[in-house]
Amino acid sequence: MEFSQEQHYSPQTPAQASVSRVMLNVILALIPGIAVYIFYFGWGVLVNIVLASLFALLAEGLVLAIRKRPVLTTLLDGSALLTAILLALALPSHTAWWVTAVGIIFAIIIAKQLYGGLGLNPFNPAMTGYVVLLISFPLEMTRWNPPLELAEQSMTLLEAFSYSFTGSLPQRMNLDMISLATPLDLARGRLDMGFSLSVIRSEYSIFSNLSGKGTEWINIAFLAGGLWLLYRRLIDWRIPASLLLSMLIVSAAFWLINPEFYLSPVFHMFAGATMLGAFFIATDPVTASTTPTGRLIFGAGCGLLIYIIRSWGGYPDGVAFAVLLMNLSAPLIDHFTQPRISGYRGRKS
C-alpha cells in the first residue's frame, strides 16, 4: 500500500494543549474575580470589559487583514480578548468609552501587532495600554467609585453603559460620588501628609480588616482563580510565588520598623491589583522571563518594584510599571540564567 507522499515528522501524536485552550482557561480563571468585582463595585467593570473586548477584536482583526494574516483563526487564539479583559480590570469602573478605546487600541496595535503579533511583543500589551492612559488622562484614570456598601447611589447596567458613552450621570448622582481614591492611594496620600495609619483608618470607612472594603475580596477571588491555574498547570508557580514572597518580605521589613507609617504586608497582599498582577499579568509568558531561575528573579523584581512604586511613587498602584520594567529586563535575565545542561559540569560548556 502506498501512503501520503507528503513528509511527516516525529513525534506523531495528537495535540495535547493549544494556545486557544490556554487563553480560554486563563479567562475562565478570571471570572470569580470579575464576579466579585461586579458584586462590590457595580456594573461599570462589565461595561469596560465588553467595550474593551469589542475594540480589541476590531483592532486586531483590522491589523491582521492589513498584514494579510488569517483573521478568524488568529482571533480565535483568544489572546486579544485576554488583553482586553486585563486592561478593563485595570480601569476605574466608570470610564468614558473613548478612554477604553484609546487604551485597548494602543495595546493591540502599537504594543502587540506592530511588533509582529502574538509572541513577539516585548511588553505586556494590557499594561502598556494602561500606562499610556494613566499618563495621558491622569484625571479620568484616578476617579474611582466606592464599594456599593458605602455608596449613596449606584448605577444600573444600562446607566453604566449610558454614562460611558454620553458622560451624563443619572439625575440622582453627581460626579463626586464616583471620584474617590482607592484605599491604597488614599493611605499613601495621607501617609505622605504625615498622618499615622491609625489616624487614617479611623478617618475613613473605606478600610477593612485586610485592606479595603471589597478590594480584599476581589484579591481573594483572583487568588483563587490563580491557584486554579496553578493546579491546572497552566501557569508556572515561580513568578507568582517569588512576586508575592518578595513583596511580603520588603513590606514586612518596613512595617516591622514602623507599623504606624508603613502599610502592613497583609494590606499590600490584598490591596490594589496584587493578586491580579501576580497570577494573571506578570505571568504573561510572552513578556516574562522563560528560564526557571529567570522566572524567580523576574517575579521577585516585580514584587520589589510594586512595593517601591506604591510606597514612594506618584501612581495609584505599581503593578503596571513594575511589570513593564521587568519586561524590559527579561531578555537580560534569560541570558544570564540558562540552566545547566545535563552532561555539563559547569554553568555552560
Added chain:
Amino acid sequence: MSRLYKFPGGLKLAGHKTISTRQPISKAAIPDRLFVPLGQHIGSPAECTVEKGQRVLKGQTIGAVTDYVAAPVHAPSSGTVVDIQKFPAAHASSLPSDVIIIEPDGKDEWLEREPIPDITEMDPSELRNLIRCAGIVGLGGAAFPTFIKLNPAGHQISRLILNGAECEPYITCDDMLMRERPHEIIDGAKIMRHALNAAQVIIAIEENKPEAIASLQALASEFDWLQIQAIPVIYPTGGERQLIKVLTGKDVPSKGLPLDLGMVVSNVATAAAVHHAIDHQQPLISRIITVTGSGVKSPQNFEVLIGTPISDLIELAGGYTEDADRLVVGGPMMGITLKTDATPVVKASNCLLVQTPPDHAGEAIIRPCIRCGECVKVCPVKLLPQQLYWFSQAKYLDDLQSHNLFDCIECGCCTVVCPSHIPLVQYFRFGKSEIWKKEQETIKADLARERADAKTSRVERIKAEKKAQHAARAKKTAAAADRKKEIEAAVARTKAKKTADIDTAINQNTEN
C-alpha cells in the same frame, strides 16, 4: 532494590501497549522474496560478496565489512540471489541503498557451522570478533555495531546495563521477548559480561511490564551478578543517558560515552541476539517486531526474517483497517513515516505502527510561540527548546551551537507539549543539518582555498620557470651570436692573414 534517581523533564505518555501483548510472539513464514539491504547499521555499509544467480545458504555472509564501524549481513534463508539493486531504505534518510534480493527455496538450509568452545576459556577480543562476524548491532533502534560497545577500551566496567525500559508508546517487542524468552537474555548477558569483564549486570525494566519483570526475576536469583530493576514509567527513560541517570544518578559527560563512567548500555534484544550468535552459532538474521496501532486489524509481535517486506507483516497482522493513513517505523515519538510498505524489515526495525487520523496531530494549526516554557520543563537534557527554535528559524548557527543543540536527543517531548503545535524537533533537525552543511562548506572552502593557493603558486612557478628559460635561451642566443662574431672575426682574421701572406708572397716574388 537500590536507590533510584530522576532525570530532568520527561513525560507520562499513554502506553497503548496492551493491544499488541494479547497474543504471544508468532513466527512469520518465510516470504516469497527477501530484500536484504547492505547498509542496515551505523557506519559503512557492507560490501556485497555474492553474485546474481548464486545459491546461498541460511546464515551465509552475503555482505562483508569494509571498515571498523560496520557489520556484515547474512542470508536469512537458503535460496537464490535473483537481483542486486538500489532500493529506498526504511531509514530516516530514505536514501536508496544496495539491496540483495533472495528468492528462498523453502528448504531453510543452514550453512555448515562450527560449534563455539566454552566462552569462559575464550579471550574477550576473540569473543568480540565472533559477535562482529554474526552481524550483531543494537536492536533498540540505533543499530550501532555491538562488538564495538563490548570493547571496554581500557576502562574498568562496573556495570553492564541491559535496557528493557521500552519507554516509547505502542512498542512491545522487548516486553514480549522478556516475558517469553528470559533465558535468552540472561545467557546473552553472561557472554556480554565476559566480553566486558563487567562486575555487575542490571536489567532495567519500566514498572508497567510486571510480567516481564517477574519472568526475569524468576531466573535471576541464581546469579549474584545479576539484578532486575524496575524503574518508573517516564518517557524517555529508555534513552541511554536518561537510564544511567535513573539507575546511578550520574550524568554522562556531554561529548563522552557511558564508558567514561565505567558503564555500557545495551538493549535486551541485543543480548538475546548475542546468545543466539555464540550459543547456537546463528548470525543476526531475524528479530522480533511489533506490528500495532489502530490502523491494523490484529496487532501482534512477530519473529521475522530480516528482509521480509513490511506489506507481508501487515497482512499477518490482519491487514490495514479502512482508515489507516500513516505507516511509522518505530514508535510515535521518534519513529519515521514511510511512504510505502514495499520496504523490508531491517535489523533496527523494532515496530511498525499504523495510524489512523485521530492518532496524529498533523492537522493542528501552528501558532506563534508564546514562550510559555512548557518545552523547557519537559526537556530531559535541560535545553531551552524555545530559544533553539528562534535560533533555528533565524539560522543563527553559532547561537544554536552555544545553546548546545547537539545535546538534543530528539525525543519529541517539547513538540508534544507545545500549545502552539510548533514542530520543534523538526526545526532542531534542520538546525543540525544546517550546521553540518556549513561545516562541510567550510571544509570545501578550505580545500578550494588551498587549491587556489596551490594554483597561484603553480602558475607563478611556471611563469618563473618560463622566464628563466627565456633568459637562458636569450643568453644562449647571445652566446651563439658572440660565437658567430668570433668565428666571423677569426675567418676575417684568417682571410686577412691569407691576403697578407699572398701580398707578401707577391711582394717577395716581385722583389725576387
